[in-house]
Amino acid sequence: LFEKEVDTMKRFESPNILRMFGICILDENTPKPQYLIIMEYCEKGSLRAVLDSPCELSWIRKACMCLDAAQGLYRLHLTEEKSKVHGSISSSKFLVDENFRVKLGGLELAKTETSLRRMTKKKDNNVMSLCYSSPQLLNDINHTYNKECEVYSFGIVLWEIATRKKPFEGYTSDDLHNKVFKEKYQEPLPPDCPEALGQLIDNCREFDEAQRLSAGVLVDKLCSVVVQLEQR
Incomplete structure (x- = not known):
């Protein structure tokens, strides 16, 4: 299992993915060796911790x-082989370095869509996890977990960046099902949120899977948003 996790993380080289520097095996010649993965250090901690902190974040910074x-x-x-999904996207899975660069972590959890299809049959009753579940997954635990589901989860993370709030605070699992699936509810964005950024966040949270943006399209559109904000 350890070797599989290391192999998964070695494949993803990107400034926005947490880097693995190496591995360390303690007590290698004993019956119970300890396996350690040496990862990049991000000074500011998790994205959620940054959003909870008093530090000022302008709209350009947020974008x-x-x-x-x-x-x-x-x-x-974009994985070259079988289609990969993270499987557990949330604001706690992203880390922030000293320059406020955001990096995706937890890639040891990354799996193919096929393998996750089998795993999602086990219902997750953790309300915090359910806050990131797409309407389709909230309604049917046998629904295939795919990139579209993951983009919805990512839309919740983007909403967190925009608002600095925690998603669906105080909701129960029944509340989530009723609001998100039955009523197709989206938590509102701040009135001062730049329109183009708000539209992208809402696109990611579309009820209809087919209407959600792919990660590639989202990157292109966010690049344009950043340029627009910098030119103001």
Whole structure:
């Protein structure tokens, strides 16, 4: 299992994916050796921790963070072999370095869409995890987990960057099903959110899977948003 995790992480080289520097095996010649993965250090911690902190984040900074995160997701979805998905996208899976560059972590969890199809049959009742579940997954645990589901989860992360709030605070699993699946509800964005950025966040959170943007299209559009904001 350890070797598989290392092999998975070695495949993804990107400025927006957490780098693996090496491995370390302690007590190698004993019955219970310890395996350690040496990863890149991100000074500011998780994206969620940054959003919870008092540090000031301008809309340009937020848009750049959204772009960084999207580039990490795009690199994962661009895998040359079998289609890869992270399988557990949330604001805690992204890390932030000293320059506020956002990097996708947790790639040891990355799996093919086929393997995740088998795993999703086990229902997850953790409300925090369910906050990132697409309407289709909330309604049917046997629904295939695919890139479109992952883009919805990513849309929730983008919403967090825009609002700095936690998604669906105070909701129960039943509340989530009723609001997100039955009522097709999207949590609102701040009134001062740049229109183009808000549209992209809403596109990722579309109820209809077919209407959600791919990670590649999202990167292109976010690049344009950043340029627009920098020219203001």
